[in-house]
Amino acid sequence: MGNLDTRLPMLVYISREKRPGHNSQKKAGALNAMLRVSALLSSAPFVANLDCDHYINNSGALRAAVCFMLDPRDGRSTAFVQFPQRFDDVDPTDRYNNHNRVMYDGTMVGFNGLQGPCCLGTGTMFRRLALDGMEPPAHEDEAVVKSVGNSTTPPATDEQLATLLTTCAYEDGSSWGRGVGWVYNVVTEDLVTGFRMHSQGWRSMYCSMEPSAFRGTAPINLTERLYQVFRWSGGSLEMFFSHSNPLAVGRRLHPLQRVAYFNLATYPITTLLVLAYSLFPVMSLFSEQLYIQEPYGTYITFVVAVLAMHHLTGMLEVKWAGITVLDWCRNEQFYTTAATAAYPTAVLYMAKKLVTGKGISFRLTSKRTEACSSDRFADLHTVRWVPLLIPTIVVLVVDVAAVGTAIGKAATWGFFTDRALYVLLGTVLNVWMLLLLYPFALGIMGSWGKRPVTLFLVLVLAVATVGVVYFTLHAHPSYWSQVAASLGKESSIWRVYTHASSY
Numbered sequence: 001m002g003n004l005d006t007r008l009p010m011l012v013y014i015s016r017e018k019r020p021g022h023n024s025q026k027k028a029g030a031l032n033a034m035l036r037v038s039a040l041l042s043s044a045p046f047v048a049n050l051d052c053d054h055y056i057n058n059s060g061a062l063r064a065a066v067c068f069m070l071d072p073r074d075g076r077s078t079a080f081v082q083f084p085q086r087f088d089d090v091d092p093t094d095r096y097n098n099h100n101r102v103m104y105d106g107t108m109v110g111f112n113g114l115q116g117p118c119c120l121g122t123g124t125m126f127r128r129l130a131l132d133g134m135e136p137p138a139h140e141d142e143a144v145v146k147s148v149g150n151s152t153t154p155p156a157t158d159e160q161l162a163t164l165l166t167t168c169a170y171e172d173g174s175s176w177g178r179g180v181g182w183v184y185n186v187v188t189e190d191l192v193t194g195f196r197m198h199s200q201g202w203r204s205m206y207c208s209m210e211p212s213a214f215r216g217t218a219p220i221n222l223t224e225r226l227y228q229v230f231r232w233s234g235g236s237l238e239m240f241f242s243h244s245n246p247l248a249v250g251r252r253l254h255p256l257q258r259v260a261y262f263n264l265a266t267y268p269i270t271t272l273l274v275l276a277y278s279l280f281p282v283m284s285l286f287s288e289q290l291y292i293q294e295p296y297g298t299y300i301t302f303v304v305a306v307l308a309m310h311h312l313t314g315m316l317e318v319k320w321a322g323i324t325v326l327d328w329c330r331n332e333q334f335y336t337t338a339a340t341a342a343y344p345t346a347v348l349y350m351a352k353k354l355v356t357g358k359g360i361s362f363r364l365t366s367k368r369t370e371a372c373s374s375d376r377f378a379d380l381h382t383v384r385w386v387p388l389l390i391p392t393i394v395v396l397v398v399d400v401a402a403v404g405t406a407i408g409k410a411a412t413w414g415f416f417t418d419r420a421l422y423v424l425l426g427t428v429l430n431v432w433m434l435l436l437l438y439p440f441a442l443g444i445m446g447s448w449g450k451r452p453v454t455l456f457l458v459l460v461l462a463v464a465t466v467g468v469v470y471f472t473l474h475a476h477p478s479y480w481s482q483v484a485a486s487l488g489k490e491s492s493i494w495r496v497y498t499h500a501s502s503y
């Protein structure tokens with residue numbers, strides 16, 4: 001007990017220097033300045049990190065994390081303990097999947113079985129050694145020398161030194177932002193910083209507790225939520241095209257951990273196919289051709305088998321993760337929403353960055369509307385029109401048009417013909433798509449979306465209108481001649497009648 005530090009806990013507020021023309025490196029820059037100053041003040045072996053919009057909810061959380069790191073089995077090689085992100089003030093049915101339970105209660109637990117969860121940016125307890133870029137105990141002897149900053153004349157007092165550590169120029173030409181501290185130049189600094197530790201051979205631990213360790217605020221507005229996942233997916237791609245490419249680096253990365261990181265860094269790319277597939281019905285709108293693989297029976301058997309396997313695995317994961325089917329549905333729905341706009345946009349952004357060397361700047365997630373409102377979920381019903389909404393709206397329109405046209409075609413050809421049956425079966429995926437995009441459609445309706453039945457009626461009406469218009473334009477000439485004939489009969493009777501009356 002004699003070695004225990006008995007000083008009172010100290011609270012120190014640190015603000016790093018920012019200067020025009022000097023990249024402040026946002027959160028990562030702030031955290032690195034903090035890391036240096038705290039090394040001077042206490043050099044405590046563990047560093048907890050939480051976002052400004054999160055708070056500690058369970059007083060046992062920090063102790064739990066320290067217990068993991070002091071554990072004689074894996075503790076010494078554990079770089080960080082990650083807690084799931086939990087949120088207050090999310091609408092009861094979690095329309096835009098803010099709780100993200102599939103990720104926090106499923107995926108992360110899977111990671112834990114490999115080399116440990118990725119770093120989620122908040123609710124993390126780090127080992128200072130790992131943040132400092134040191135190698136894990138098993139490889140200590142392989143440590144390389146890193147440059148940790150510029151100071152030619154040592155300052156006289158601690159205060160002067162602390163100030164020096166927070167200046168802009170301190171990090172110039174050093175390893176800060178790459179081999180030391182939080183990693184720079186990637187918008188998702190959390191993902192790459194955790195990745196560096198894993199590739200050095202450190203592991204991490206996942207700690208989920210009740211009551212939740214940390215809680216925070218999430219964006220429940222559609223636009224804000226889309227911007228958030230746009231930023232995350234952009235960050236993932238930046239990671240892929242950086243020195244932290246999961247295929248290229250990390251000698252000590254567990255093979256499956258590498259696969260998991262590869263997926264985390266590239267998931268936006270595959271959504272280009274999702275977007276293309278969503279727009280596929282456009283082709284059959286403009287021709288009478290049905291673009292479906294023949295023989296139709298074999299094709300459908302494969303589609304159904306693949307979908308069934310996908311959903312069966314999903315159900316098992318839901319069961320193992322202890323989450324609800326609604327959590328899982330919300331996950332599927334929000335994935336589709338983002339896959340038709342935010343993710344492909346992130347790919348475009350990355351392509352632009354690769355070509356011109358300049359990306360677009362990401363904005364911070366705003367979590368509240370400026371207007372003070374008595375409605376706790378007012379943000380959910382506020383529509384903020386931005387170009388990011390357009391691609392998904394186009395997909396919605398295409399799907400409605402496809403279903404309407406299919407019904408129109410079936411009516412034109414006769415509902416009980418083979419052709420009509422095929423074309424109607426073809427709309428199963430469009431209807432599926434409409435179910436997946438339902439939360440998005442509610443979102444762009446603003447306060448009209450408060451009653452979901454309104455949207456249902458709007459969709460039915462839209463489909464019916466398209467169907468009727470198609471039928472009117474395409475019905476077989478013999479049908480119209482019949483109609484014309486019957487109308488003609490009526491009018492000739494009428495003519496006779498008018499003739500008669502004129503006499």
Ligand SMILES: O=c1ccn([C@@H]2O[C@H](COP(=O)(O)OP(=O)(O)O[C@H]3O[C@H](CO)[C@@H](O)[C@H](O)[C@H]3O)[C@@H](O)[C@H]2O)c(=O)[nH]1
Nearest residue numbers: 026027030051052053120121122187188189190228364365
């Ligand atoms: O210039 C900046 C910008 C951000 N922050 C911090 O970064 C946090 C994350 O920003 P926020 O707008 O809340 O984004 P979220 O999408 O909610 O954040 C998630 O995603 C980020 C990566 O994009 C991670 O850094 C976060 O830890 C993670 O919670 C904020 O809370 C701040 O604490 C700064 O300190 N300085």
Ligand SMILES: [Mn+2]
Nearest residue numbers: 051053216217
């Ligand atoms: Mn946040």
